[in-house]
């Protein structure tokens with residue numbers, strides 16, 4: 486349970502997979518949870534309010550942010566896509582969010598970054614918060630832009646951001662790679678509590694993974710947050726071994742941290 490209570494917490498991308506998984510669980514963190522997306526969000530519970538918003542619409546984003554004191558920013562293009570799609574949601578959209586946050590004096594943001602910022606590193610290399618980006622596609626590049634924007638708004642305006650390079654946040658791992666990258670939604674919720682409870686957050690890079698047996702990432706530099714993931718992908722290993730053959734050792738999914746994202750081409754919108 487969070488120690489401090491926010492007045493109004495904004496959760497963007499609330500209609501998405503992670504948004505739906507954490508929706509009920511962030512309720513104790515704030516008097517009011519404002520949920521936003523461009524897709525349907527269902528009916529608001531008593532403690533919730535709903536604001537539909539397209540992130541590339543600057544004025545709409547200002548309206549969405551106004552009156553909030555903190556943001557969990559999940560909204561955006563969440564897999565590889567053509568440049569225009571990535572740009573609208575993750576470049577323009579994120580700039581709009583940080584500009585609105587500056588104008589409306591938001592103190593803290595969680596930015597849902599991705600392991601695809603560092604997807605071209607080999608699985609044999611242990612990475613930490615200082616590891617430079619090595620994106621595996623335009624999506625990864627857009628998340629690296631987001632991390633740089635968060636850093637700028639911290640240094641220039643003092644807005645604190647938890648930059649979370651999320652691994653794979655799904656109910657269970659789909660493949661052997663995800664034994665290293667898996668993040669249980671409840672561990673993500675406990676990270677959100679820790680980042681809002683911390684007396685000083687700063688603008689750290691945090692790897693979003695559960696307490697898995699296979700480890701590619703070192704979170705020791707954010708030990709001050711006191712985040713202790715409780716779940717582990719280890720309970721799924723046997724199920725995966727029985728369900729599918731281990732991929733070949735030279736396959737992208739076995740070699741690179743970003744797995745098959747390294748194999749995506751540059752996607753172009755086909756002219757009509």
Ligand code: NAI
Pocket residue numbers: 497498499500501502503504522523524538539540541558559560561562563564573574578597598599600650651652653654655
């Ligand atoms: P998702 O694709 O299920 O949800 C994203 C939501 O953002 C969707 O509901 C979509 O409607 C909304 N959205 C997209 N573009 C928008 C726009 N221009 N305006 C308004 N809303 C827009 O993604 P998921 O899995 O829930 O991920 C949430 C966030 O976490 C994303 O930013 C994703 O990049 C990041 N992430 C997720 C991982 C995972 O394992 N689920 C891993 C790494 C990062």
Ligand code: 15L
Pocket residue numbers: 563564599600601651652653654666743
């Ligand atoms: C991501 O960044 C995606 O949002 C998610 O859909 C998964 O592909 C995840 O990374 C992953 O690498 O497993």
